[in-house]
Amino acid sequence: MVFKALSNETRINILIWLKHPGLHFPAEELRDYDANLGVCVSDITKKAGLSPSTTSDYLSILQKCGLIEATRAGQWTYYRRNEGAIETLNTLIRKSL
Template identity: 45%
Template sequence: MTTHTEPEPDVEPLLDVFKALANPVRLQVLRWLRDPVRHFPVERAIADPVEVGVCVTHIQEKTGLAQSTVSAYMAELQRAGLVRATRVGKWTHYKRDEARIAEFVAVLGRTL
């Protein structure tokens, strides 16, 4: 007999991360953000891509998707704790949250 139980407290954040990473474009963007200087046009950046992050416009150009789609994807990654957003003027920049990613990997290791 199988019974349905609520997920353990530390499993819920894992589910959010898995959902965010289940989309191939979001996964690719997270990989690109690991080395922003290599993957994005630094010469056109209005802020340091390593310190502040990459402008959503540059992410949109690289993916070829609509700006609204990219913004929704980045919001999903942010909700999962994988990236942080910083406003620079009217532009939003995204940077990986390495501490949260490391925490996710540790929880994953303890949970599975």
């Protein structure tokens, strides 16, 4: 399932954007950024240029395979990378391929 999640350029871009949010999202959108929470789904949607439903589908796919984590805060959902899972995948690829 992980490789299927990574077969889409936008999903890969989301992972890249979440690695260094300060480089990929305007400062005004990250004004209240908290690394423990991550980036708000609305900011990811805007950056991706996709509909909210498509963005939610993409984030769900990444979350189901463990590459990102979601945190709900009030009415907002925030996403951040699961660095442990990404490092495990990186190790697996290096050793197996």
